[in-house]
Amino acid sequence: MKTLLDPCCDRCTHTPETPCRDYVRCLTEGPICHDDPACKAEKQRLLKEIKPNEENQQIFVCTGTGCASCGAHNIVDSLNEEINHQGLANTVNVVPTGCHGFCEQGPTLIIEPRQILYTLVKPDDVAEIVQKEFVEGERVERLLYVDPLTNQPATTFANANFFAKQTRVVLNNCGFINPEKIEDYIARDGYKGLTNALQKMTPVEVIDEVKKSGLRGRGGAGFPTGLKWSFCRQAIGDKKYIICNADEGDPGAFMDRGVLEGDPHAVIEGMLIGAYAIGADEGYVYCRAEYPLAIKHLEIAIRQAEEVGLLGDNILNSGFNFHLFIRAGAGAFVCGEETALIASIEGKRGMPKVRPPFPAQSGLWGKPTNNNNVETWANVPHILRNGADRYAQFGTEKSKGTKIFALTGKVNNTGLAEVPMGMTLRDIIFDIGGGIQNGKKFKAVQIGGPSGGCLPDEMLDLQVDYDTLTKAGAMVGSGGLVIMDETTCMVDIARFFLNFSQSESCGKCTPCREGTKRMWEILDRITKGEGKEEDLDNLEHLAVVVKETSLCGLGQNAPNPVLSALKYFRPEFEAHIRDKNCPAHVCSALMTYSIDPDKCKKCGLCAKSCPSGCISGDKKTPYQIDVAACIKCGTCADVCKFGAVIRA
């Protein structure tokens, strides 16, 4: 069967060896080199097959890592079976896509062009969906998403607050194309940014356009991308490299995974444009091995781009060559730091180096190298396709464009949400995120992973952009937002992050290797009720030393979660030290368990489950805990069906 990628007739001569400069435009608007109504009609017909419309309805089933783990592939199979069974194969298409972003409600599917969103779909629901949607023209009401704020079912996905409040630029294709098909990407204006750059602009003009857009690095530090490119372009070297940092190690962040799984060609197109601007002819994507699906989709995408001549030599007959390779990480958080990442690609231990020289002067194998994060690269095609001005309409004065945030923790709508820079935390957490789970009270939001900070209630109206957050003691980081409610202990969270940082420290510099370990020891002591009065001052002092003297970003930012927790939640630390009390009832060493005799129904389940046998009682007397023998494991409280066990 003919696809969009096949030549329309003998007059088309495009191959990777004999490339045509108008190849991309020809696929969607062509033919360009000759005028033939039959060829044009054929191309439009093939394009129509990809884009959803009334005669060709499409069911986009999210098969990203999250939904796939909830059985999305079974749903795809059942849908195909049912559609064939009902004889609808000519008018309804099932498309497995990347992440829709709505992980909390997965598996999700979207029916286009009607924009119907079904959530928490099971294979058993498939027959009913097909029957109602495509035979009777009705909805399956019970599978519509019900907004936790309004209690109203969302009639279309665009109506659901989770999607309505977002501005999807980078995620525009995620969930609406088959990431394993390059023609799906091209049909949605893919590779047009590259075509613009190669046909109409010099490399310097491309850099100027990116500078004008105001795009800043999405990996965390927020360095202006255009400026970074110009450093590497100006550096002297016979060979230059570009790198895509896909070593997304921040716990709680998964937007890079989402983009790579759902729209890998956007990253490749961004890298092509960057390589052209910088003058590089080789590139690497360094992707963590924990993301097998992202690596698979990237491999397929690179192969397809090579097959049609969008990667390789003399791309689109412009004389520009670019080859792209994948390197899988081997499990080291520090490799997200660019000099460590470069060492890892070179096959060495992933340890950071002193800068200068910066990678722009001397990077991979001593050559000038430019490294950007996945999301940064994925922004680039939009700038070159629609112009810097249109891109810069989103965001604040100094932080332009949109940012993808990963909403996780105790929030109703976990998932990926893309918003304009400058939206407030409150809007992100309560409007898009749908508020806190189980009606609990908001306590803190951890933003920016192990390098970021915890912000309290009173900071919720803060605008999310690079400069505002840094001032508040947090950072945008990669964009992980972990929401915490009243049952989260901030001392425990600070200890958690320090434990992470000290175990991921590569050990090269002393402040990070020793300092983070000592900080963790102090925090561990406090959570065990052995904290001393001077601990907090020592902790702060140590934090400043580690911050100021560590070699790389990992050490320099590792104290941030502790410093911000101390700044905003100091009384909680003091309660642990002075009163030997954990107000959130998390730190087990500081808790006592007792049984409320009035609530106890004398069932004896607690005594049966108690591993230390310290609960006594019988059918006539309420059960009691022997506090001296209790090991504070909390099992009794977990098993009690009547809420009679009191944690204090």
Added chain:
Amino acid sequence: MCEACEDLIDPKETELDAVIAQYVREKGALIPVLQKAQEIYGYLPTEVLKRVGRGLRIPLSKIYGVVTFYAQFRLMPMGRNVLRVCLGTACHVRGGAKVLETIEQELGVKDGGTTEDQRFTLEIVACIGACGLAPTMMINDEVHGRLTAENVTEILSKYE
């Protein structure tokens, strides 16, 4: 070659040599070769490291340095299934520790341990990127989310 000699050839070794030959001219080949070697053998025995060193002309000391730096590489045999329990921030906040406790009890091993019957190797990791479904774990390449102390036992029983 006679049939008796063919038996003496270790197919894994042939496979490893092919991988080395494929990468020998590439720069920065060590880590991809070690990853492939671990796929073939399940872990990285000393003999394999020596063979990789000879093939790529890299001293064993350097290879050992790289192998011990990265969490992915294993010098000891692993179980048939590798179970990675996530204790990243989102999983920590949503009760990952309780899930881990249940798994530890069920399997009788701690972080880094392998069950006596070689069925599971247990590892604690910090984030597998499925935070929306926290708490999560990954068995081999399959992700399991929305875990509870109750459903985790059932999931384990599906792996032999």
